[in-house]
Amino acid sequence: MRGGKVMWLIDGANVNIDSLNATSMTFALASELNLEDQMFMYGVRINQTVVQDFYAHTIPLTTDNSPQPVWARWFYYPLVTPSPNHVITRNLIPVWLRYAGDIDTVGYNRDIRKTVLLQTSELSRTKSPPFMITFNENMPDPQQFNKPYRITAVLLEGQFPSVFRTRNARNLFPWLQERQAEKSVDTKMLVVASGNIASNDVRYTQRGPEPFPLGYDRWTRETFGNKDFLVNALNYLTDDAGLMNLRNREFKLRLLDKQKVVHEQVKWQMINLVLPMLLLIAGGWTYNRWRRYKYGS
Numbered sequence: 001m002r003g004g005k006v007m008w009l010i011d012g013a014n015v016n017i018d019s020l021n022a023t024s025m026t027f028a029l030a031s032e033l034n035l036e037d038q039m040f041m042y043g044v045r046i047n048q049t050v051v052q053d054f055y056a057h058t059i060p061l062t063t064d065n066s067p068q069p070v071w072a073r074w075f076y077y078p079l080v081t082p083s084p085n086h087v088i089t090r091n092l093i094p095v096w097l098r099y100a101g102d103i104d105t106v107g108y109n110r111d112i113r114k115t116v117l118l119q120t121s122e123l124s125r126t127k128s129p130p131f132m133i134t135f136n137e138n139m140p141d142p143q144q145f146n147k148p149y150r151i152t153a154v155l156l157e158g159q160f161p162s163v164f165r166t167r168n169a170r171n172l173f174p175w176l177q178e179r180q181a182e183k184s185v186d187t188k189m190l191v192v193a194s195g196n197i198a199s200n201d202v203r204y205t206q207r208g209p210e211p212f213p214l215g216y217d218r219w220t221r222e223t224f225g226n227k228d229f230l231v232n233a234l235n236y237l238t239d240d241a242g243l244m245n246l247r248n249r250e251f252k253l254r255l256l257d258k259q260k261v262v263h264e265q266v267k268w269q270m271i272n273l274v275l276p277m278l279l280l281i282a283g284g285w286t287y288n289r290w291r292r293y294k295y296g297s
Helices: 017-023 038-044 226-237 241-245 258-263 265-293
Strands: 007-011 013-015 025-030 044-046 051-052 055-059 072-082 103-105 112-119 123-125 131-134 149-158 187-192 200-207 209-211
Touching: 007 226, 017 025, 017 112, 038 187, 044 226, 044 241, 112 226, 149 226, 226 258
Parallel strands: 007 187, 051 072
Antiparallel strands: 013 025, 025 131, 044 103, 051 123, 055 072, 072 112, 112 149, 149 187, 200 209
8 A cells, every 4th residue: 555566467267287297186166365355456356267279388298109209289388478569578588387277357346457468369268266186188179278368467557446445454453553454555566377487497406496497397498477577577576777778678589380381380380390391302303314314515
């Protein structure tokens, strides 16, 4: 109420990753934090769901037919798209989420400005707990991903109503002398429907646990935009204008059509790998035939 900043990183559902890795199955259960009324008053609702996205990260899976791991797209690992229109997410690479929920903006309050920072692709959907998660799930039909552009992070700015404005605080704190605030001064907060966005992967060695960099996948050795997103958000929330102004330069990224990448992957691999080899072989054969014809006599 006095202008402090807050960053909410809240999972819509609880998924026991350790149980999934140990037994290849687990259950997604609704997350009960009793924060629904407070978040609703601020203008958002974190749904008790788990987001699936066709544009997702891959994981290694072992099968009975092959001892070598097979790389498979894991739809619970969405690579969400940062908004190009805000200084926090401008020029940011995709952010890697794991078992994240989604957010709805609710109500209308002219004192609060809402800005979507992260959202899923056009091929996404949500699942409501309880339900079972297993590594043996069948490949779903892309047409089932019919809930596009689910919000996973939203920035709220303005004056927020007090959650306790309808309650008499002096009943709980008789010594309270200050006048109870009805709404806050101008401030900011960030709501992200994922707690794992700030979770490092850890490797256990004889020297103890060693955390990997935030947003780094040790299997594919790729680094995503998790750390940059959180650092930029902290700088923005704490009014570090000097650092944020450095990000005002805008670069246009020509992104590929995700659906075409999935459906035409083999075709373009053949064009880029096989076709040059065929052209090289044809050119060598033509050159040798021409030399025989010219110098054969």
